Amino acid sequence: MRQINIFKKISVITIWLWLGFFALVPNVLVMITSMLQQGDNELVRLQLTLINYFELFDTIYVRIFVHSIWLAGLCTFLCLIVGYPFAYILARTHHRYKGLLLLLVIIPFWTSSLIRSYAIVTILKAKGIINSLFIWLGIIHQPLQLLYSGSAVVVGLVYSLLPFMILPLYANIEKLDMRLIDAARDLGATKLTVFRKVILPLTMPGIIAGIMLVFLPAMSMFYIPDLLGGAKTLLVGNLIENQFLAARNWPMGSTVSIILTLLMGLMLLVYWRSSTKINKEQQELI
Amino acid sequence: MNRLSKLSYMTLIYLFFYVPIVILIVYSFNNSTYSMLWHGFTWQWYQQLIADTDLQSIAIHSLIVGILAATAATIMGTLTAVTLFRYQFYGKKLLHTLIFILIVSPDIVMGISLLILYSTMKISLGFCTLLFAHITFCIPFVAVTVYSRMTGLDKNIFEAARDLGAKDFTIFLRIIIPLLWPAIIAGWLLSFTLSLDDVIISYFVTGPDFQILPLQIFSMVRLGITPEINALCSVMFSITLLIVIVSQMMLRKKQ
Numbered sequence: 392m393r394q395i396n397i398f399k400k401i402s403v404i405t406i407w408l409w410l411g412f413f414a415l416v417p418n419v420l421v422m423i424t425s426m427l428q429q430g431d432n433e434l435v436r437l438q439l440t441l442i443n444y445f446e447l448f449d450t451i452y453v454r455i456f457v458h459s460i461w462l463a464g465l466c467t468f469l470c471l472i473v474g475y476p477f478a479y480i481l482a483r484t485h486h487r488y489k490g491l492l493l494l495l496v497i498i499p500f501w502t503s504s505l506i507r508s509y510a511i512v513t514i515l516k517a518k519g520i521i522n523s524l525f526i527w528l529g530i531i532h533q534p535l536q537l538l539y540s541g542s543a544v545v546v547g548l549v550y551s552l553l554p555f556m557i558l559p560l561y562a563n564i565e566k567l568d569m570r571l572i573d574a575a576r577d578l579g580a581t582k583l584t585v586f587r588k589v590i591l592p593l594t595m596p597g598i599i600a601g602i603m604l605v606f607l608p609a610m611s612m613f614y615i616p617d618l619l620g621g622a623k624t625l626l627v628g629n630l631i632e633n634q635f636l637a638a639r640n641w642p643m644g645s646t647v648s649i650i651l652t653l654l655m656g657l658m659l660l661v662y663w664r665s666s667t668k669i670n671k672e673q674q675e676l677i
Numbered sequence: 678m679n680r681l682s683k684l685s686y687m688t689l690i691y692l693f694f695y696v697p698i699v700i701l702i703v704y705s706f707n708n709s710t711y712s713m714l715w716h717g718f719t720w721q722w723y724q725q726l727i728a729d730t731d732l733q734s735i736a737i738h739s740l741i742v743g744i745l746a747a748t749a750a751t752i753m754g755t756l757t758a759v760t761l762f763r764y765q766f767y768g769k770k771l772l773h774t775l776i777f778i779l780i781v782s783p784d785i786v787m788g789i790s791l792l793i794l795y796s797t798m799k800i801s802l803g804f805c806t807l808l809f810a811h812i813t814f815c816i817p818f819v820a821v822t823v824y825s826r827m828t829g830l831d832k833n834i835f836e837a838a839r840d841l842g843a844k845d846f847t848i849f850l851r852i853i854i855p856l857l858w859p860a861i862i863a864g865w866l867l868s869f870t871l872s873l874d875d876v877i878i879s880y881f882v883t884g885p886d887f888q889i890l891p892l893q894i895f896s897m898v899r900l901g902i903t904p905e906i907n908a909l910c911s912v913m914f915s916i917t918l919l920i921v922i923v924s925q926m927m928l929r930k931k932q
Contacts, residue, residue, distance in 0.1 A: 398845035402760045413813040417790035502917045503874035506910045510697035611783040628785050
C-alpha cells in the first residue's frame with residue numbers, strides 16, 4: 392500500500408524552491424557576473440570573458456590578497472593556540488559549573504560582532520581606558536596610537552572570532568574517547584606523544600572546522616578594518632565591498648568573491664576527508 | 678597543567694571576552710561626552726535614545742524584520758529538519774550539503790549574490806529584499822538546531838502513529854511539533870538575534886529608505902564615538918544576552 396504523501400511532497404518542494412531561488416540561483420549569477428565586464432553606461436556588458444580572472448594577478452589585487460591572508464592567518468593561528476587549551480580544559484571540566492562556563496562562551500558567539508568590535512574601539516582609542524590607565528600610572532605621557540593599525544585589526548578579529556574556534560573544538564574534544572588516552576598512557580607513551588599521536592589526530596576535524604569558521608570570516612568582515620584599522624588595512628571583504636558599492640565594478644567584485652568561495656570549497660574538502668577518515672579508523676578499532 | 682594554572686588561564690580568557698563589554702556598558706552611564714574618566718552616573722544618554730524619533734522608527738524596522746524573518750525561517754527550517762530526518766527523496770544529500778555550506782560560507786558572498794539576484798530581477802532594494810535575505814540565512818541555523826534535537830527522538834513513535842492511521846501532516850502537527858517545541862522556540866530566538874545583529878548581508882540588500890539598527894550603529898560609529906552609541910550598543914547587547922540565555926535553557930530542557 393503506497394499512498395501519495397502530500398505532506399512530504401509539499402515540504403520538499405517548498406524547501407527546494409526557496410533555497411534554490413535564494414541560495415543556488417544567486418551563486419550561479421555571481422559565477423556568470425564574474426565572467427562579464429563592467430559596462431560604460433549599464434552595470435555589466437553581456438559578453439563572456441575570463442579577463443577578470445587574469446586581472447587578479449595584477450599587483451594591487453595580489454597585494455590585498457597576500458595582506459588579507461596574512462592578517463586572517465595570524466588571527467586564525469592566535470585563535471587556535473589560545474582556543475585549543477581553553478576548549479580542552481572546558482570539555483574536561485567535571486564540574487557542576489560546566490553548563491554555565493559553556494554558556495559564557497556561547498553568549499559572545501551569538502552577540503553582534505559589530506557591537507563587540509565597537510567595545511574594542513572604545514578601549515583602544517586615544518582617550519580610551521588603556522591610554523587613560525597608562526597615563527594615570529605615569530607609564531606614558533602622551534596617548535599611544537593603538538587604534539588604526541594592523542595589530543588593532545588583529546585584536547578586533549581575534550576578539551570577534553575566538554568563540555567560533557572554541558565551540559567546534561569543544562564539541563570535538565567532548566566526544567573524545569578517554570579510554571584511548573588511558574590505553575596510550577598504559578602502553579608507556581609520554582604526555583607529549585599522547586597529544587601528538589592520539590589527541591591531535593582525533594581532534595583534527597574540530598581543528599579544521601574551527602579554522603574554517605575563523606579564517607573565512609576573518610578575510611571578509613569588512614567592518615572591522617573600517618572601525619579599527621582606518622583606511623590603511625584592507626581585507627578581501629573590503630575589496631569586494633569596494634568593487635560593488637564604490638567602484639561599481641560588479642564583475643571584478645564577483646570574481647574576488649568566487650575566489651573566496653573556492654577557498655571555502657577547498658577547506659570543506661579537507662574537512663570532509665579528515666572526518667570520514669577518523670570515523671573509519673574508529674570503526675576499525677571497535 | 679595544574680589546577681591553579683588551568684583556573685587562571687580560563688579566567689583570563691573570560692576576562693578578555695567580557696571586560697570590553699562591561700566597560701562599554703559602564704561608560705554608557707558616564708556623565709561626560711568625551712572623557713573616559715568617571716564623571717558621575719547619568720541616564721542622559723538613554724533618555725536621548727528614547728527621544729530620538731528617527732532611531733525609534735529604525736528600531737521598529739529591525740523588530741519587524743526580525744520577527745517576520747525568524748517566524749518564516751523557523752517554519753521552513755523545521756520543515757527542512759523533519760524532511761531530512763524522516764524521508765528519502767531525490768537530492769537529499771545535496772540538501773544536507775547545501776545547509777552545511779550555507780552555515781560556513783562567508784556572509785559577504787551571500788550578500789553580494791543576493792544583490793546580484795535582486796538587480797537581475799529588477800527588484801528595488803528595501804523591506805522585502807532585506808526580509809527574504811534574512812529568512813534565507815536563518816533557515817540553516819533553525820534546521821540544524823531542530824535536527825540535532827530530532828536525532829534524540831524514538832523513531833517507533835512515528836511507526837505507531839502511522840499504524841493507528843495518522844497521516845504525515847497529523848504526525849507533524851500532533852507528535853513532532855509538541856516533542857520538538859523547545860528546539861523550535863530556540864531556533865526562533867536564535868534566528869531573531871541573527872536577524873537583529875546582521876551587518877554584512879543587510880549592508881548589501883537594504884535600500885536607503887529602510888534603515889535597520891546594526892547599519893545605523895555602523896554609520897554612527899564611522900562618524901565618531903559618542904555616549905549615545907554606547908547606550909544603544911548596551912541595549913542591543915542586553916537584548917541578545919537575554920534571548921541567548923532563554924534559548925539555551927530551551928535547548929537543555931529534558932525531553
